[in-house]
Amino acid sequence: MLVWFAATSVVLVAVVFRSGGVDYRTVVVGALLPVLEGLLGGPRVLHSIVGPALVLGVAMVATRGRRRLLRRRVLGVPIGMMCHLVLDGSFARTDVFWWPFTGWAFAEGQIPEWSHLGVSVVLELAGIAIAVWAWRLFGLDRPEARRRFLHEGRLDLPA
Numbered sequence: 112m113l114v115w116f117a118a119t120s121v122v123l124v125a126v127v128f129r130s131g132g133v134d135y136r137t138v139v140v141g142a143l144l145p146v147l148e149g150l151l152g153g154p155r156v157l158h159s160i161v162g163p164a165l166v167l168g169v170a171m172v173a174t175r176g177r178r179r180l181l182r183r184r185v186l187g188v189p190i191g192m193m194c195h196l197v198l199d200g201s202f203a204r205t206d207v208f209w210w211p212f213t214g215w216a217f218a219e220g221q222i223p224e225w226s227h228l229g230v231s232v233v234l235e236l237a238g239i240a241i242a243v244w245a246w247r248l249f250g251l252d253r254p255e256a257r258r259r260f261l262h263e264g265r266l267d268l269p270a
Contacts, residue, residue: 112199112224112231115238116142120194122245124187125266134184134264141166141191145199149222158201158222159210163192184264198234199223 120142121135145157156162167189174182195201199222202208206218224231249266250256259265 112146112235112238113143114242115231115234116146116195116198118238118242118245119198120191121266122241122248123194124190125249125268129268131265131268132183133190134187135260135266136264137184137187138191138194141188141193142195142198144188144192145195145201146222146224149225153220154201154204154207154210154218154222156210157192158196158199158207160196160208161210163189163196166192187264200227 117139120138124133124135124138141163145154145162148155148157156165167186170182170185170189174185196208201223204218204223206213207223210217220226246252248269249260251260251266256267259267
């Protein structure tokens with residue numbers, strides 16, 4: 112379940128924020144980061160609201176007094192992580208989303224995207240369709256637009 116999180120997060124952030132200054136590559140990184148918890152055997156900090164909040168706090172403190180570009184680039188990670196929480200339904204599991212406020216023990220079971228594998232396959236197919244649509248929407252068929260995305264993380268947003 113990688114394309115679902117990556118493509119849908121980029122489209123959501125582009126449509127909501129409508130900012131040419133967002134580094135969409137870091138949004139992708141943030142959207143995929145919680146999937147790594149599957150290697151740990153279940154949802155942990157990155158599937159709770161605390162994970163993205165901590166990353167946001169660290170990003171703000173670490174970039175204080177520095178260039179604005181660095182801050183914009185780094186802020187994509189917690190934004191992508193928040194998108195992941197919405198797109199995998201973590202918010203629907205109180206013991207996962209609100210950890211540690213509901214207790215210090217981590218939730219039992221697999222990460223949400225693996226616990227509903229049948230739905231995840233359908234969502235991955237939807238993610239591929241969204242990625243194809245986004246490719247056209249952001250004009251990534253043009254070499255210059257692709258270069259700008261790959262090297263600067265920027266997208267040409269439609270008017």
